[in-house]
Amino acid sequence: MELKKDLIQQIQTIITNAQAKAIRSVDTERMLMYWQIGKTIFEEEQQGNDRAEYGKFLLKSISNTFQPQFGTGFSVRQLEMNRQFYRTFPNTNALRSQFNWTHYRTLIRIDNQDKIEFYVAETEKNNWSARQLERQVNSQLFERLLLSNDVQAVLAVAREEKLPTDAKEIIKDPMVLEFLGLRSESAYYEKDFEAAIITHLQEFILELGNGFSFVARQKRIHIEGDEFFIDLVFYNRLLQCFVLIEIKTTKLTHQDIGQLQMYVNYYDRFEKQDFENPTIGILLCTDKNDAVVKISLPENNSTIIASKYQLYLPTEQQLIDEVKKEIEKLDAN
CATH class of the missing domain: 3.40.1350.10 (Trna Endonuclease; Chain: A, domain 1)
Incomplete structure (x- = not known):
């Protein structure tokens, strides 16, 4: 007697869903671990008289202590990212469960809060993968939209506080x-x-x-x-x-x-x-x-x-030059 195909498919679906949930759970816990380590490092280095020097000593000492046991997850570079992760997102309630560590690794490289907020909103709204987010950051999406809009308009559309009424609010040039x-x-x-x-x-x-x-x-x-x-x-x-x-x-x-x-x-x-x-x-x-x-x-x-x-x-300088051109045009008008 053979098993029914629909029964096999049902069980396969259950297994696949459980595996996916397990992977997401591991990613979430890892992300929270990095955030907590970053918070601990940040708070500890604030107690040093010379915070810059103490910070370097702290990262190197932690890496030497834990890397032999836990591997590259405790390299100095990774610890620096953990610290930056906490500094960029100091409130755990603001962390998105659908983001993984690779998403956040891209976001913490951004040095402008408006840009971070924009990319978080767009990633959440469009369900971007980590690779898609990285591509949009590297292609300077935020800056390109600013060529024909102001910051608040770009953020309002990203947050879905308003629907776009002008094509230039979503269509990019270049x-x-x-x-x-x-x-x-x-x-x-x-x-x-x-x-x-x-x-x-x-x-x-x-x-x-x-x-x-x-x-x-x-x-x-x-x-x-x-x-x-x-x-x-x-x-x-x-x-x-x-x-x-x-x-x-x-x-x-x-x-x-x-x-x-x-x-x-x-x-x-x-x-x-x-x-x-x-x-x-x-x-x-x-x-x-x-x-x-x-x-x-x-x-x-x-x-x-x-x-x-x-x-x-585009390079960042190319986008800066384009923005300057647009500002000059507005001033001329």
Whole structure:
């Protein structure tokens, strides 16, 4: 007599769930252990007259005492991270049970409280893995959103205190597409670039921002007997609208803007439902002239966005330079 397949599957599910819970429990206890060790070290070194020197002595002594027995978990570097963990998150009630130590190891490297708060909120809201969080920090997501928003607006959307009402609150400029694996010094046809995006669709949606879902590739539309193809179509549930993306592997022209505006107008007239918001168009390009973009569009434009892309992670200095440029533009206006 053979066991029923559904019975086997039920037992396998029970075992898998129990194993997952056990792993999460171990991760949680390890995280709390690191926090408690960090708290103990921090409080002890505050008692030294020369705290810097006493801190060095303390870490080295603890490492020499416990590392032979417990291994690399008690290296000086690990003890330094434990101390920083406590200093960054001094209240255990603020620790998230769905975060593991790798999440917190990334967060404690950040030296700005607003940035930490933003990444904690975004990780919790989007259920980012530790690897996804690290990628977003390395791609300077917080700074890129600040190029078109202020700190409080960025934090409010991250905390879900307000829903985004403007596409610029969630769509980034520039977009960082290093996950496509394309070399920045090479030339690509737009169809090859599009194919790479489809291959890495999950990562691309993560880069686009919150609330996006994929609808179509090379969406065919008919206008009075003429055929046109929209590169990529997405829908954003937060903005409640379609988002059309046109890929340009060269510098943006006013003709490109006009073409995308036609696609947006088509969707607004023939695809959008009454309860949905106006369609948004994104021109994803290697370079753009902001003045050309501004002149080519109506003054009250809120539906066409030109976003540069780059195929490598930006350095912190590059983002600082971009922020300075934006501030100079605002001052000039």
